[in-house]
Each structure stands twice: as C-alpha cells, then as structure tokens.
Amino acid sequence: MNKSQADVRVDAGLVSRRIFFDPEVYQEELARIFAKCWLFLGHESQIPNAGDYIAGYMGEDPVVTWRGEDGKVRVFLNSCRHRGMKVCRTDCGNAKRMQCSFHGWTYSTNGDLVGVPSLREGYRNELDRAQWGLLRAPKVASYGGLVFASWDEGAGSLDDYLGDLRWYVDVLIERQLGGLEFLPGQQRYALKANWKIAGENFAGDTYHLGHSHASLFKLDVRQINPINPLAYGKGLLYNNVSFANGHGLTGLVTGGERFELDLKLAAELGPEVVEYVRECRHRLETRLSPRQAALHALAFGNVFPNFSLNDFSALRPIGIYLWHPRGPGALESWQWCAIDAQAPQVIKDICRIDFPRTQAVAGIAAQDDTENFEQVTEATRGVIGRQLDFNYQMNLGNDAAATKEGYPGKFAPYVSETNQLGFYRRWAQLMGDGAQRPRT
Numbered sequence: 001m002n003k004s005q006a007d008v009r010v011d012a013g014l015v016s017r018r019i020f021f022d023p024e025v026y027q028e029e030l031a032r033i034f035a036k037c038w039l040f041l042g043h044e045s046q047i048p049n050a051g052d053y054i055a056g057y058m059g060e061d062p063v064v065t066w067r068g069e070d071g072k073v074r075v076f077l078n079s080c081r082h083r084g085m086k087v088c089r090t091d092c093g094n095a096k097r098m099q100c101s102f103h104g105w106t107y108s109t110n111g112d113l114v115g116v117p118s119l120r121e122g123y124r125n126e127l128d129r130a131q132w133g134l135l136r137a138p139k140v141a142s143y144g145g146l147v148f149a150s151w152d153e154g155a156g157s158l159d160d161y162l163g164d165l166r167w168y169v170d171v172l173i174e175r176q177l178g179g180l181e182f183l184p185g186q187q188r189y190a191l192k193a194n195w196k197i198a199g200e201n202f203a204g205d206t207y208h209l210g211h212s213h214a215s216l217f218k219l220d221v222r223q224i225n226p227i228n229p230l231a232y233g234k235g236l237l238y239n240n241v242s243f244a245n246g247h248g249l250t251g252l253v254t255g256g257e258r259f260e261l262d263l264k265l266a267a268e269l270g271p272e273v274v275e276y277v278r279e280c281r282h283r284l285e286t287r288l289s290p291r292q293a294a295l296h297a298l299a300f301g302n303v304f305p306n307f308s309l310n311d312f313s314a315l316r317p318i319g320i321y322l323w324h325p326r327g328p329g330a331l332e333s334w335q336w337c338a339i340d341a342q343a344p345q346v347i348k349d350i351c352r353i354d355f356p357r358t359q360a361v362a363g364i365a366a367q368d369d370t371e372n373f374e375q376v377t378e379a380t381r382g383v384i385g386r387q388l389d390f391n392y393q394m395n396l397g398n399d400a401a402a403t404k405e406g407y408p409g410k411f412a413p414y415v416s417e418t419n420q421l422g423f424y425r426r427w428a429q430l431m432g433d434g435a436q437r438p439r440t
Contacts, residue, residue: 008428010421013393020194021381025431026328033305033430034059036152038161040307040322041065041075043338044145045181051094051109056334057324058149063137064088065147068109069096075137075149076111087134091186111136144173145180164408165247165303171295172311172318174287175280178342182320183352187335189361193373194380195306195331196427198323201369202300202308203248204240204412204419207394212368216358222350224358224365225299225312226261227253229414238299238414239404246426248419251299251312254407258296262314272344273315280314280340291406304426310359314340317351319359329377335360392417392424 007016007025019025039058042065046054053066055078062078064087078086085102097114099106106115111134119125139150141158143166148158159166173180191198201208209228210217217228228251229238236257240250259281266273284293300310300319308321318338323331337355339348358365379385395416402418404411412418 008424010425010428013391013396013417013421014389015392015424017380017386017388017390019427020196020377021328021386023328026325028431029325030059033427034061034325036150036155036430037305038139038141038148038150038155038158039305040303041147041149043180043182043320043336044073044142044147045179045341046092047073049094051096052092053088053095054092055088055090056322058137058151059325061151062086063149064098065149066095066109070110072110073140073142073147074109074111075140075147076107076134077137079135080105081113081132081134105132107134144169161245162247162303163244165243165245165249165301167292167408168241168249168252168295168298168301170288171284171292172298172309175284175296175314176340176342177276177279177283178340180318180338181341183337183339187333187356187360189333189370190326191331191333191370191373192329193331193370193377194328195323195325196423197373197376198321198331198333198369199302199304199306199308200420200423201373202310202321203246203302203304203423204242204250204417206238206240206250207415207417208372212372213365216364216368219364221357221364222316222354224310224316224354225251226265226316227257227312240412240414240416240419241407241409242412242419242422243409244426246304246423247302248422249298249301249409250419251414252295253299254291254294254404256294256296258313259294262296265313265315269315269344269346273346276344276347277314302423304423314343315347315350317355319355321359329381333361392420396421 007019041056042054047067050067050069053064055064063075064078065075067073078088080087080100082103082105085100087098087100097106097108104117108114113129113132137149137151138153139155141148143158236253239252241252242248262277266277297313298311302308306323310319320336320338322334326332337351339351357363360366395412395418402411
C-alpha cells in the first residue's frame with residue numbers, strides 16, 4: 001500500500017485531508033487519473049457540421065474537439081508541434097484549417113501539418129511533416145451524443161468505463177424527443193477549491209442540502225428539482241446509487257413520481273406541455289424497460305472524475321458541469337444548460353431562465369456550494385488542519401448488501417456517504433499504481 005492508498009481508508013470511512021492540498025498528490029492525479037480516465041468534453045450538438053470545433057481541457061492539457069471534413073470527431077492537444085503555442089484561441093467556431101499565430105504552422109481537421117512557412121528556404125524541404133501533426137487523443141467516443149476522450153491508448157471502451165451507469169443515463173438521453181441540445185454559451189468561474197470536493201458533492205452529498213441550501217427551499221420560486229424532499233414533503237423514498245468506477249447518482253425515485261408531478265406542473269402551462277410530457281413518457285416506454293421509464297429523470301450525479309450533471313424533470317434545465325483542476329487549491333467550473341431540442345418554447349424559456357438563477361456563478365444554489373468548496377479547502381491546508389481526516393462514516397458497513405432487484409448499481413439511503421466512499425475508493429485504486437488503467 002502506497003501513501004495515497006493509505007490516505008483513503010474506505011473500510012474506516014476516513015480520508016486524509018492531505019490529498020486536498022498536497023502538490024505532489026495533485027501532480028500524481030494529473031498523470032494517473034486525468035491522463036488515464038475517459039473525460040467528458042462536450043456534446044455533438046455543439047459541433048454538428050464538418051469543421052466545427054470546441055476548445056476545452058483534459059486535466060490541465062488544453063484540447064480542441066474538431067469534426068473533420070469526413071464527419072469524424074477527433075480530439076487534439078491544443079498545442080503547435082513547433083513551439084507549443086495554442087493553435088486554437090477561440091472557444092468554438094468552424095475552420096477547415098487552424099494556423100498557429102506564433103510561426104504560422106497550419107493544420108487540417110485531421111491534425112495533419114499542411115502548411116509550414118519557409119519550408120523550402122528554412123527547411124530545404126526536408127521537414128517530415130507527417131511526423132509533426134497535432135498530437136491526437138487515441139481514444140474518442142460518444143455516448144448518446146456526449147463526447148468523451150482518453151489519452152490512454154490501452155483504455156477499455158467508453159461503454160465499459162460507464163458500466164451500469166449507462167442504464168440510468170439512457171433515461172436522460174432517450175427522453176428527449178428531438179435529442180439533447182446544448183444552449184449556446186457557457187458559464188465559467190474560478191474557485192479556490194480542490195476539484196474532488198466538487199466532484200464528490202454531486203456524486204452523492206445530499207446531507208448538505210437542508211443546511212447549505214435551506215434558503216432556496218423557502219423562496220417562492222420554481223424549484224429546479226420539483227420533488228426535492230425539502231420542498232415536496234411527500235415522504236418519498238429517495239435513493240443514492242454508486243457504481244464500480246467511482247460514478248454516483250443521488251435522488252432517484254423509482255415509482256413514477258417525477259412523471260406524475262411533471263404532468264401536474266405541465267397542466268399549469270397548457271395542453272401543449274401536457275402532451276409533451278406524455279410523449280416523453282411514451283418514448284421512454286417504447287425504447288427502455290418499464291423500470292427505466294418509471295424513473296423519468298435522474299436527479300443529479302457525477303461521472304468520475306470531474307463530470308457532473310443534474311436532470312430533475314422534463315420541464316427543467318439539464319445542468320452539465322466540468323470541474324477542471326487548476327492546482328491542489330484551485331479549479332475552474334464550466335457549466336452548460338442542455339434542453340430537449342423539440343421541447344415546447346415555454347419550456348425552453350423556463351430552462352434558459354432557471355439555469356443561471358439556480359446552479360450558476362450568481363445562482364441561488366451555486367453561491368452556497370462555492371462558499372462550501374472554498375472554505376473547506378482553506379481550512380484544510382493549514383499545518384494543524386492537514387493532520388486530520390474527513391469523516392465519511394454515515395451508513396458505513398451497510399453498503400455491502402445494498403442492492404435493489406432489477407436495478408443496476410449499489411443502493412444506499414438518500415442521506416448517506418456511500419457514494420462519496422465509492423468516489424474515493426476509485427481514486428485510491430488509480431493512485432495506487434501509476435501504470436494502472438481505469439477498470440473496465
């Protein structure tokens with residue numbers, strides 16, 4: 001057992017604070033987690049045409065996701081092979097070529113080096129351009145339009161990486177009558193916080209909701225989660241579900257309650273919206289199993305390591321979040337609002353308004369979370385504070401047999417820390433061996 005593994009004692013429900021501030025641990029994370037795992041980059045609706053691209057990051061490595069002239073999506077390190085300058089300096093757009101603004105080396109959509117100034121005079125035509133194309137991620141795949149990539153050439157398939165989580169994500173994907181669509185634009189903000197605190201929060205921290213977000217549930221505004229127990233108050237059975245590769249979902253209700261409430265909410269918006277909700281249910285029933293159709297929506301969760309989402313209702317915005325690491329005590333939050341491309345206009349307007357009002361930089365909920373993430377990190381890095389452990393002992397010992405017949409994953413009570421322990425169990429596995437690949 002190495003030091004990183006000793007820092008995460010899952011059987012005792014304890015995690016050392018060291019892993020949240022230690023620069024050496026952070027560098028190991030970049031190499032052993034962000035350079036090995038499948039990482040989310042964006043959605044195909046953002047790059048529908050040949051030449052479309054979006055810029056992003058895999059860990060701290062800048063990348064560009066670019067649809068080629070042949071229609072294939074490729075992911076490249078956003079760094080010129082000559083002197084390392086970013087070749088793409090805009091967030092998104094369309095280009096048949098990308099030219100480095102430093103010395104003019106030019107690349108095609110398949111990453112080939114197609115233009116070199118002074119090739120004849122300076123290089124005597126001897127530069128082997130075939131060897132100097134953009135560095136390409138060897139693994140790129142899409143699941144339901146969600147685009148992922150991995151730098152690990154030996155990584156298993158994306159389907160295997162997502163594992164049983166796919167059974168639930170299919171509900172989100174298949175409910176959309178016109179397919180998932182990301183609204184233009186993006187929210188970004190910097191936090192003085194460790195990326196893991198944000199990831200584990202979405203993976204399964206429901207314990208904080210009634211305390212950190214208490215004011216949200218007292219406001220006379222549309223609830224982004226219509227049947228949150230603190231607002232709905234119907235005594236429903238909410239579930240947390242964890243998965244083998246550190247993924248976690250929380251707030252699942254399995255008896256069709258989200259659909260029934262959506263129908264009631266839709267009635268207030270008119271017959272077109274009622275029909276829309278019924279069509280969503282019919283689509284789920286014809287494409288998926290009865291148990292999946294009854295879920296209707298997922299609540300929220302995290303795909304290990306740093307891709308979070310929420311999906312509470314067919315009438316509410318779907319939140320997509322990336323927690324980009326920027327050091328042991330810093331991260332960037334990137335957020336998108338996703339909708340059904342064929343949703344009624346009134347629903348699209350609600351989503352456009354409610355997303356920034358709730359889970360965004362100035363949103364009601366995000367301000368609470370940001371305060372938590374930053375102050376936890378600040379109180380962790382001191383000489384005395386770093387000697388302590390974080391406690392994840394809620395429901396400890398009750399998770400071994402937590403299965404639900406007919407449903408994949410490991411179930412736990414809504415207020416528990418089983419999902420967070422699953423997150424750190426996977427973290428410790430990957431950190432334990434620099435050569436270890438993500439489990440499939």
